[in-house]
Amino acid sequence: MLLEFVVTEVCRCGWAKRALDVIYHDTEWGVPVHDDRLLFEFLVLEGAQAGLSWSTVLKKREHYRKVFDQFDIAKIAAYDADKAEALLADPGIIRNRLKVHAAISNARATLDIQAKHGSLDAFLWQFVQGTPQVNRWRSLAEVPAQTEVSDQMSKALLKHGFKFVGSTICYAFMQAVGMVNDHVVDCFRHVELLSGASYVVK
Template sequence: MKMECSWPGDNQLMRMYHNEEWCVPTTDDQYIFEMLTLEGAQAGLSWSIVLSKREAYQKAFHNFDITFCSNLTDNDLTNIKEQYNVIKHIAKLQSVRSNAQAVIKITKEFGSFSNFLWRYVDFEPIINEWHSEGQIPAQTDLSNQISKDLKKRGFKFVGPVTMYSFMQAIGMVDDHVTSCVYHTSNKERKIKENGF
């Protein structure tokens, strides 16, 4: 019998994120930037806290419009810290602006932020075959490499552990356990069985 990964527990936001977004491949730069921001905000905190504040982040940063975020002033960021239910860590909030500026530079060079990131995996997600959640790594050589490369380009809060979570968030890796109905192999099987 196929089950689901256990890490979301009974938290509804966590379950929705696991079922609908986690490890689903995306090339949408605005969504990718959102995930980069939220994963950076998580550093030292739990993902459930970040998800509970996600709607406030979306309002504060205009749904993570990259141009808007790149043009934020220090006063804008202070106002966001004071007026919105975001994590009150000023360096993390400032990183939204500097990371947006870095994304714009990458976009000019590679056509999109998505192109830059997905070339690390030859534009194909890594489908892992973990049998238990304890096997899933916190970081990998690849997340370490991406972390180093992004830091060189001026990104903040992009350590190797954060980058591995980010890779999961945008579907560069599928780390659902093999017994989870949302693992790629099970989703493909379900599609075939339903005749789609």
């Protein structure tokens, strides 16, 4: 008896090509995040990515977690000059002086936000009224690099002393932590994420 197998190729967003990209796309990108530690991690990593590819950051992500104390905000805020120099000497991270010092100063700014707003989560999600916004892009070419909302977030973070939080970085952050669902409509994750929460469809 012959058995016939039908293989259906999974449709993903076109940017997910390398192994790490695929895993990240399928399990994290666009999933709503409300944990302050993880939100801060993404802010640091998105800032580190500036001028580079996300694949480069993903390859270094586990080492970032190791040397940045699992992105413990209070611990990073207490880093001194010696710790900063040790980080800059570590080939396992992106050794850009401005980016490393920004991670430390951003941790201190995050503590300030937590004190004033209760949590980083509450502060950041206010820009989408606490609800993920769903876009219906048919191709990657339609996906914007920044929006009016990311402009507002960037200005607010800069006002609080954050660095490496331009509008383009903020929009990439919003995509990563599920503030927007920017999976193209043909991507299997677009629908999966819709089933996981009550979204505002735009």
